[in-house]
Amino acid sequence: MTMSVTRELPADAPVVGPDVTLTSLSHEVSNRVLMERAPRWWWVGFGLSFPLFILFVIQLAWLFNYGIGVWGVRIPVAWGFAIAEYVWWIALASGGTIVSALFFLTRSPWRSATNRIAESMLLSAVPCAGMMPIMHLGRPGFFYWLFPYSSVMGVWPQVRSPLWWDFICLICYILMSIFYYYAGILPDLATVRDLAQTRFKKIFYGVLALGWHGSTRQWQNQRITYAIMSAIMAPMVVSVHSVVGLDYAGGLTVGWHSTQFPPYFFFGAVISGTAVIVMLTILVRWGYSLQNVLTEYHLNALAKVVLTGSVMLGFAYVWEAFGPIYGSDVAARTEFLQRMFGFTAPTFWSEKILNVVIPQLLWIPFVRRNQPLLFLICLGIIVGMWQERYTFTISGLANNYIPSYWGVFYPTVWDWAALAGTIGLFLTMFFLFLRFAPIVSIAEVREIIEEEKSK
Amino acid sequence: MTDLYGVLGVFDTPERATSAAAHLQQSGYSNFEAYTPYPVDELNRIVHPGPKPFLPILMFVAAILGAGWGYWIQYWDEVVNYPINVGGRPHNSWPAFMVGTFEFMLLVTVAIGFFGMLAVSRLPKLYHPIFEAKSFARATRDRFIICIKATDPNFDLASVHDVFEGLGAERIEEVRA
Numbered sequence: 001m002t003m004s005v006t007r008e009l010p011a012d013a014p015v016v017g018p019d020v021t022l023t024s025l026s027h028e029v030s031n032r033v034l035m036e037r038a039p040r041w042w043w044v045g046f047g048l049s050f051p052l053f054i055l056f057v058i059q060l061a062w063l064f065n066y067g068i069g070v071w072g073v074r075i076p077v078a079w080g081f082a083i084a085e086y087v088w089w090i091a092l093a094s095g096g097t098i099v100s101a102l103f104f105l106t107r108s109p110w111r112s113a114t115n116r117i118a119e120s121m122l123l124s125a126v127p128c129a130g131m132m133p134i135m136h137l138g139r140p141g142f143f144y145w146l147f148p149y150s151s152v153m154g155v156w157p158q159v160r161s162p163l164w165w166d167f168i169c170l171i172c173y174i175l176m177s178i179f180y181y182y183a184g185i186l187p188d189l190a191t192v193r194d195l196a197q198t199r200f201k202k203i204f205y206g207v208l209a210l211g212w213h214g215s216t217r218q219w220q221n222q223r224i225t226y227a228i229m230s231a232i233m234a235p236m237v238v239s240v241h242s243v244v245g246l247d248y249a250g251g252l253t254v255g256w257h258s259t260q261f262p263p264y265f266f267f268g269a270v271i272s273g274t275a276v277i278v279m280l281t282i283l284v285r286w287g288y289s290l291q292n293v294l295t296e297y298h299l300n301a302l303a304k305v306v307l308t309g310s311v312m313l314g315f316a317y318v319w320e321a322f323g324p325i326y327g328s329d330v331a332a333r334t335e336f337l338q339r340m341f342g343f344t345a346p347t348f349w350s351e352k353i354l355n356v357v358i359p360q361l362l363w364i365p366f367v368r369r370n371q372p373l374l375f376l377i378c379l380g381i382i383v384g385m386w387q388e389r390y391t392f393t394i395s396g397l398a399n400n401y402i403p404s405y406w407g408v409f410y411p412t413v414w415d416w417a418a419l420a421g422t423i424g425l426f427l428t429m430f431f432l433f434l435r436f437a438p439i440v441s442i443a444e445v446r447e448i449i450e451e452e453k454s455k
Numbered sequence: 456m457t458d459l460y461g462v463l464g465v466f467d468t469p470e471r472a473t474s475a476a477a478h479l480q481q482s483g484y485s486n487f488e489a490y491t492p493y494p495v496d497e498l499n500r501i502v503h504p505g506p507k508p509f510l511p512i513l514m515f516v517a518a519i520l521g522a523g524w525g526y527w528i529q530y531w532d533e534v535v536n537y538p539i540n541v542g543g544r545p546h547n548s549w550p551a552f553m554v555g556t557f558e559f560m561l562l563v564t565v566a567i568g569f570f571g572m573l574a575v576s577r578l579p580k581l582y583h584p585i586f587e588a589k590s591f592a593r594a595t596r597d598r599f600i601i602c603i604k605a606t607d608p609n610f611d612l613a614s615v616h617d618v619f620e621g622l623g624a625e626r627i628e629e630v631r632a
Binding site: 159191193224239 | 469489490491492502510511529536539554555559561562564566572575594
């Protein structure tokens with residue numbers, strides 16, 4: 001197909017390929033789950049991820065045994081990689097819910113094939129996020145003290161603290177994401193059950209499908225509940241990531257104590273979450289040969305969301321500079337100048353380039369359709385977002401009110417092991433989702449097929 | 456006759472199934488159910504007409520209870536059981552309790568919604584007579600099935616077969632109870 005570099009996809013471009021039918025769709029997606037042997041690329045991917053997961057376990061054991069002194073965190077920079085990466089992971093997860101829930105409410109047709117990838121991604125990212133603060137605790141065995149329950153100790157958590165809000169948000173978010181995922185996947189599990197050949201798989205997916213038979217009554221109940229859940233998940237995810245922002249804003253540290261943090265964080269979630277979904281969509285599309293189901297239309301739409309996120313983030317970056325420079329607080333201004341030109345200068349400037357400057361290429365329709373280019377831009381965004389989280393976490397602490405109290409942060413090998421290990425945890429979980437659960441929402445794409453027919 | 460659950464007809468398009476259901480309703484059948492691979496709105500409206508306010512109301516009530524529960528936990532903690540004076544702030548500092556209240560509200564709503572949906576859909580229930588039908592498996596893929604139950608007052612084995620044939624069913628099958 002020859003298309004000019006500047007021409008946009010036509011408005012009525014097919015969402016799914018013309019040769020996708022109800023029959024072929026069910027078989028294609030279910031067969032990826034039911035096939036006897038996983039394809040070679042799956043083993044290669046899983047084989048690379050699993051050692052990283054082992055690394056995760058090793059660094060966890062090392063850390064819990066020797067304490068967080070194995071990391072580079074020292075006074076004054078007491079929040080290091082773990083907290084920055086907590087924010088980074090929870091942003092990726094939140095982005096998955098935004099794509100899944102928000103665009104269900106807008107009835108965007110491209111959401112139907114990509115929402116399962118988004119939700120599998122978020123369920124894989126949330127444990128990585130959840131582990132980070134626990135690893136950072138110092139006495140990780142006591143993390144359950146944050147639960148508000150009437151314990152025999154007679155002590156309660158301090159519920160006025162943003163750190164407690166954050167804990168509650170994360171716990172609720174994990175549980176709600178599981179409910180949301182399961183309510184959506186139930187009909188697809190029934191499809192897999194009815195296509196299963198071996199006895200073990202029939203029982204396995206039969207139990208998971210809970211006896212779903214797709215009567216009109218069940219569909220009505222499922223659709224009503226799912227719609228309300230979506231309407232709840234969308235504001236929920238805004239609250240989760242805003243409260244993560246309040247962790248910082250609630251502190252009196254220079255550079256953190258700012259009301260701009262909640263939206264600043266949320267914009268970051270939009271762009272970084274969508275960027276991971278784009279990368280995973282490109283890989284799943286190629287690996288599972290689903291070019292007919294995950295079409296150019298999807299990538300084009302997701303790329304636009306990334307671009308929107310990038311513009312919003314650019315707006316947040318302007319405010320990040322405007323606040324300290326316009327304000328009268330000398331410490332805040334000094335901190336910001338140090339952030340720009342001091343120890344964190346390299347990551348500060350590269351984050352701006354990777355998150356805001358380079359994604360502007362997505363204005364060109366050709367770039368949105370060019371998968372290698374799109375993949376690289378999104379990879380750059382993920383790296384850039386990591387740098388952003390790192391930069392503002394470090395620089396606020398490194399350049400606090402009293403210059404004699406200034407310091408720097410040098411990560412150790414165990415800091416990097418924590419990063420690599422959680423990436424391993426994420427990829428291992430995602431590869432398992434890819435292998436054992438339908439990666440495209442079959443029931444919802446069926447509706448898209450019917451709509452395409454009547455076009 | 457007691458061991459018969461019903462008779463099902465298989466249709467290949469949602470339009471055929473919808474018009475068949477409309478026809479069945481007009482001919483006086485009241486106890487039939489449709490099984491489809493995705494929700495077909497018109498068909499749903501014919502088989503189960505009228506508004507379905509139960510789940511939304513259930514979730515709304517759950518939201519109120521969840522919010523009350525969330526606020527109560529924090530109130531109990533900060534005011535009743537373990538009051539700590541933090542810089543002279545009031546013990547019942549409600550603005551600071553709002554995040555927890557909000558999150559508890561949403562969690563309870565979604566959880567009750569999820570389990571409520573399963574309960575009114577009679578799930579989990581791993582066995583259903585319709586699973587015994589040979590043609591049923593395709594209802595979760597690409598076929599639209601209507602099953603007239605034997606409990607329907609108008610049910611008559613021979614005439615049901617004729618009706619389905621007249622409506623253009625691909626296959627007709629008896630479902631054992």
